[in-house]
Amino acid sequence: MSWYALLIQLSGHGAGVQASSRLSADDERRDNANREYQLGRAAYERGDFVTAEPLFRKATEFAPEFPEPYFALAHLMQRLGRNEEAQHFMAQVRRRDRGGGPTC
Numbered sequence: 001m002s003w004y005a006l007l008i009q010l011s012g013h014g015a016g017v018q019a020s021s022r023l024s025a026d027d028e029r030r031d032n033a034n035r036e037y038q039l040g041r042a043a044y045e046r047g048d049f050v051t052a053e054p055l056f057r058k059a060t061e062f063a064p065e066f067p068e069p070y071f072a073l074a075h076l077m078q079r080l081g082r083n084e085e086a087q088h089f090m091a092q093v094r095r096r097d098r099g100g101g102p103t104c
Helices: 003-010 014-045 049-062 068-079 083-096
Strands: none
Touching: 014 049, 014 068, 049 068, 068 083
């Protein structure tokens, strides 16, 4: 435990630090999802679909609430002729869409 965390805990404000830690974990999870998604987009744009697919899938694992990686997977599956999978991922997009539609 760091000296700062110990000081906060001793002062009785430990609950606030724990909530802050949770927020940081959520931020880290979203950052990881965004990184995988962006790497997947770069691979897709290079035509490297073999690399793009697992990166998009990993992004959905990090942040399953975001529709963008699902949209990218739907587009990729359609491009590869895997239409049933494309439909599955589009259904996932519709479940997660926040009103603005996919941004990729």
